[in-house]
Amino acid sequence: MDEEREKEGIVLTEAQLRSRRHRSIAIALALGVLVLLFFAVTIVKGPAVLNRPM
Amino acid sequence: MSVVDHNTLELAPIRISEAEVGDYIALLKPRVMSLVIFTALVGLAIAPGYFHPVLAFTSLLCISVGAGASGALNMALEGDIDAMMSRTANRPIPRGKVTREEAMTFGVTLAFFSVLTLGILVNWYAGALLAFTIFFYVVIYTMGLKRRTAQNIVIGGAAGSLPPVVAWVAATGSISVEPLLLFLIIFFWTPPHFWALALFRSDDYARAGVPMLPVVAGPDATRLQILLYTIVLVAIAASPWPLGYFDWIYGVASLILGGGMLALAVNVYVSRERSASLRATRKLFAFSILYLFALFATLLLEVVARAIAPWIGFGVG
Numbered sequence: 001m002d003e004e005r006e007k008e009g010i011v012l013t014e015a016q017l018r019s020r021r022h023r024s025i026a027i028a029l030a031l032g033v034l035v036l037l038f039f040a041v042t043i044v045k046g047p048a049v050l051n052r053p054m
Numbered sequence: 055m056s057v058v059d060h061n062t063l064e065l066a067p068i069r070i071s072e073a074e075v076g077d078y079i080a081l082l083k084p085r086v087m088s089l090v091i092f093t094a095l096v097g098l099a100i101a102p103g104y105f106h107p108v109l110a111f112t113s114l115l116c117i118s119v120g121a122g123a124s125g126a127l128n129m130a131l132e133g134d135i136d137a138m139m140s141r142t143a144n145r146p147i148p149r150g151k152v153t154r155e156e157a158m159t160f161g162v163t164l165a166f167f168s169v170l171t172l173g174i175l176v177n178w179y180a181g182a183l184l185a186f187t188i189f190f191y192v193v194i195y196t197m198g199l200k201r202r203t204a205q206n207i208v209i210g211g212a213a214g215s216l217p218p219v220v221a222w223v224a225a226t227g228s229i230s231v232e233p234l235l236l237f238l239i240i241f242f243w244t245p246p247h248f249w250a251l252a253l254f255r256s257d258d259y260a261r262a263g264v265p266m267l268p269v270v271a272g273p274d275a276t277r278l279q280i281l282l283y284t285i286v287l288v289a290i291a292a293s294p295w296p297l298g299y300f301d302w303i304y305g306v307a308s309l310i311l312g313g314g315m316l317a318l319a320v321n322v323y324v325s326r327e328r329s330a331s332l333r334a335t336r337k338l339f340a341f342s343i344l345y346l347f348a349l350f351a352t353l354l355l356e357v358v359a360r361a362i363a364p365w366i367g368f369g370v371g
Contacts, residue, residue, distance in 0.1 A: 019073060034171070038175065
């Protein structure tokens with residue numbers, strides 16, 4: 001039994017698994033928003049997206 | 055003799071986070087963020103010329119995420135102070151939900167992406183100014199001034215005053231008098247606002263060893279400084295009207311709101327008895343938030359009024 005547990009390594013509790021899942025979803029959403037933002041601005045600016053002041 | 059020592063290496067127990075998304079949102083200081091978003095929105099709204107709504111949204115998002123990053127870095131650096139103060143003891147780091155290192159990583163990541171995104175998608179002047187704002191709040195205010203001088207929030211207030219300037223620069227690519235007026239209004243609003251808070255939380259600040267003005271110079275000196283800064287604030291807030299930068303709607307609102315702010319500052323100055331003083335400072339603190347929101351809201355109102363004036367045949371100026 002102990003040997004089996006050792007093979008499994010660290011076992012996360014329910015609370016740890018749940019919070020990790022929530023954090024992963026939040027990161028995925030944030031990345032999605034970033035991708036959409038870059039896409040939308042590229043469409044809005046057209047070729048001028050490459051002309052950046054400074 | 056063996057060439058290899060068979061010592062067991064003691065590793066620290068592995069900590070697995072149970073932090074929820076809400077804890078990370080709390081690190082962003084959402085209430086401070088709401089003021090930043092609103093003042094930046096006003097900076098965008100009063101900027102001349104056409105600014106595409108998608109770019110305006112991008113700018114607002116980057117400025118607010120940058121402000122949130124500053125908040126997270128501030129909390130990472132002030133976990134020890136926060137734990138000692140009743141107002142901040144419930145923050146994620148003192149509660150043990152998020153570690154200092156996690157908050158630091160979160161803050162640096164958000165700061166990096168907010169500046170980079172604003173620079174790439176809008177313009178690099180605005181991106182650079184946002185980077186400077188974050189630097190000023192985290193390095194100059196949090197690391198430099200907060201624990202050293204009673205002038206911490208006076209000088210540090212510059213960071214909180216910059217968002218409308220960043221927004222203006224994002225929209226126009228240049229700087230002008232109007233955003234600097236908004237900067238000055240927030241700059242001179244900050245001391246009366248925070249000193250009112252510090253007056254009724256002075257025990258907290260003293261316990262945490264933060265040299266806020268009431269702790270260092272005493273409540274009477276603080277009351278006088280609040281009154282003096284409020285007089286300067288009301289004068290500066292009213293000045294854009296006679297100078298011709300903002301219209302009469304703003305001018306009248308600034309006088310009415312300024313009158314209220316001044317009356318409450320005088321009330322704080324004359325109320326020396328403990329319970330009366332507590333009431334007066336709480337009232338000033340609450341009204342100061344309303345004051346800034348309402349003052350900036352009238353600028354938005356002016357923009358709307360100017361936009362619809364030709365349709366209803368009515369002059370705003």
